[in-house]
Amino acid sequence: xxxxxxxxxxxxxxxxxxxxxxxxxxxxxxxxxxxxxxxxxxxxxxxxxxxxxxxxxxxxxxxxxxxxxxxxxxxxxxxxxxxxxxxxxxxxxxxxxxxxxxxxxxxxxxxxxxxxxxxxxxxxxxxxxxxxxxxxxxxxxxxxxxxxxxxxxxxxxxxxxxxxxxxxxxxxxxxxxxxxxxxxxxxxxxxxxxxxxxxxxxxxxxxxxxxx
Numbered sequence: 001x002x003x004x005x006x007x008x009x010x011x012x013x014x015x016x017x018x019x020x021x022x023x024x025x026x027x028x029x030x031x032x033x034x035x036x037x038x039x040x041x042x043x044x045x046x047x048x049x050x051x052x053x054x055x056x057x058x059x060x061x062x063x064x065x066x067x068x069x070x071x072x073x074x075x076x077x078x079x080x081x082x083x084x085x086x087x088x089x090x091x092x093x094x095x096x097x098x099x100x101x102x103x104x105x106x107x108x109x110x111x112x113x114x115x116x117x118x119x120x121x122x123x124x125x126x127x128x129x130x131x132x133x134x135x136x137x138x139x140x141x142x143x144x145x146x147x148x149x150x151x152x153x154x155x156x157x158x159x160x161x162x163x164x165x166x167x168x169x170x171x172x173x174x175x176x177x178x179x180x181x182x183x184x185x186x187x188x189x190x191x192x193x194x195x196x197x198x199x200x201x202x203x204x205x206x207x208x209x210x211x212x
Contacts, residue, residue: 004068006132023073026076027076027080030084031083034087038087038088040088040089044086047083047085065132067128070124070128071125072125081113082114085110090108090111091108091111092108093111096108115188115192118149118152118192118195119191119194119196119197120196121195122149123196124145126148126149127144130144143200146196146197149195149196160185
């Protein structure tokens with residue numbers, strides 16, 4: 001089976017795509033494991049609302065549009081980072097604590113890793129969608145993912161505020177995970193934006209190198 005990218009002319013349907021089937025099985029097992037092992041079930045449910053919407057959206061629209069194997073791989077990695085963060089709450093994530101001790105940081109930076117990954121890992125799938133579904137000009141497909149990443153990051157920070165302060169104030173502190181940083185939202189948006197810019201620069205550079 002050929003590993004497809006955004007530039008591949010054909011896409012393999014789910015019934016014939018062993019890689020995508022493996023991702024689906026692995027996700028369900030890991031997702032169940034995070035639910036069973038979570039230290040804060042209410043926070044897990046709150047964090048995973050977007051997970052359900054994201055994965056459900058991919059499943060419902062698969063017949064109309066199939067992403068490339070590379071795009072599905074990047075999205076798979078991102079969603080695993082998110083559900084692992086939701087398992088412990090982002091501020092108490094063990095991997096973040098390990099990195100905190102390793103680098104002598106004053107805070108758990110796991111949430112910052114995921115925000116950066118939002119831009120770095122999802123910008124390419126967005127390019128894939130714009131290029132192969134809408135068939136927009138190449139420059140639009142390179143620039144628009146960066147702009148959308150910034151917009152989505154800002155929208156997510158507003159959703160976080162609404163969930164934490166209006167709808168579920170009891171879970172607010174754990175859900176936000178600001179860890180006392182008054183500029184947490186701005187830094188999260190900056191990291192997502194930087195991740196998207198870096199991804200587009202790397203992929204465009206790699207494409208030029210492969211052409212040569």
